Amino acid sequence: MLDAFDLPFMQRALAAVLLLSVAGGLLGTWVVLRRLAFFSHAVGTATFPGLVVAVPWGIAAPLAALGSALLFTAGLTRLIRDPRLGPDGATGLLVVAALALGALLASDVYPAGAGVDQLLFGTLLGLTDQDLWIAAAVAAGAIALSAALGRTWLATGFEPRTAETLGVSRTRGDWALLGGIAVAVVAMLPAVGALLAATLLVVPAATVRLLARSIPQLLGGSVLLGAAEGVVALWIAYEADLPPGPVLALLSGAVFGVAALAQAAAARRPVVAR
Secondary structure (H helix, E strand, C coil): CHHHHHCHHHHHHHHHHHHHHHHHHHHHHHHHHCCCHHHHHHHHHHCHHHHHHHHHHCCCHHHHHHHHHHHHHHHHHHHCCCCCCHHHHHHHHHHHHHHHHHHHHHHHHCCCCCCHHHHHHCCHHHCCHHHHHHHHHHHHHHHHHHHHHHHHHHHHHHCHHHHHHCCCCHHHHHHHHHHHHHHHHHHHHHHHCCCCHHHHHCHHHHHHHCCCCCHHHHHHHHHHHHHHHHHHHHHHHHHHCCCHHHHHHHHHHHHHHHHHHHHHHHHHCCCCCC
């Protein structure tokens, strides 16, 4: 298994997976606890139009993706004010619009642009040094945000009234979390693409939440599981000549399924009185 990682492109992919698992595990914990999984997936999808126009317009792909993500967030903030839509309805509407716009631009307006498959599903084995530096910066930022605002996110998420009484700003904490999620998603795009960012940001944390007994366990377990799944997925993709992004998504989903079945079986097990 270790022989596969002697190759330079596999070493670069391995470094990216380990770095992204830090950001994905730490921020993913709060995504799961605050029920922001749909938002995280939607932000990734919303970057698709920006990625399509980045090369033809001469814009750096991370900046174009981040711009699309911020426009999506701003539009969502405005739409959810309408009580007839609700947060889920507004998010779904914008996701469909972003995906349709990206597909239209890629097929009719810029037919010679980057391959749609790479934009949607990433290219983990073709990362650049710039991608690694961005992943390292986002990992460091996720550590700093979690250390500085972890208590705020916990308090405002589960006891908002008490937090406001104690002077904890819910608005600032929420915007910091949403901004951190958006930046993390942009950093994950070169590796797993616009449609599979939730694979690194949501699924490991959702899996560990089934088993963890405390917030520290959830944070640490999400990072470790994300890293382990990334390494195994890279090896499987190399040996089977498959795209790493979809392999990682399938592997993460399978691990979640096993964990969910194990938890259900444990819950049905009768308690023997002593």
